Amino acid sequence: MKKAEIKLTVELDDNNVPETIMWESTDSQNKEAMQVKAMLLSLWDHNYQQALRIDLWTKEMPVDEMKVFFHQTLMTLGDTFLRATGEKNIVEDLRDYCAHFAEKMEIKA
Structure with missing residues (x-):
């Protein structure tokens, strides 16, 4: 092993x-x-x-970098959740939220 x-x-x-x-x-x-x-x-x-x-x-850690860090983390959590569970619909909802988060935080995704 x-x-x-x-x-x-x-x-x-x-x-x-x-x-x-x-x-x-x-x-x-x-x-x-x-x-x-x-x-x-x-x-x-x-x-x-x-x-x-x-x-x-x-x-x-600058606040603007923390916002990007959280956005990227949320996005990759969705990818991981999809691989682990196959739950496409809820991952699409999470991605929609991530787009909303990026807009509210003024992150260029």
Whole structure:
């Protein structure tokens, strides 16, 4: 069985606010840690039937980039949901909402 490891490193200031977020993967072609400004991690806990989440962003994450990040995340969640469930109709509704979100946030999609 093949294994891969994903490592996240978060440097915090004195108030526990992220200053830097680094990630690396043993499966990545890039063997060096990459710095990012935000991350959303969701995991499914089967035993408790609930999502576990870690949402972090650095002090340096601009609001306009956060809007784009959320828009792209919503769009890719729709793609993932379609692959996982085959539920085309609800994914079309989500994509319609994403277009509305982009318009309201003035994102050029």
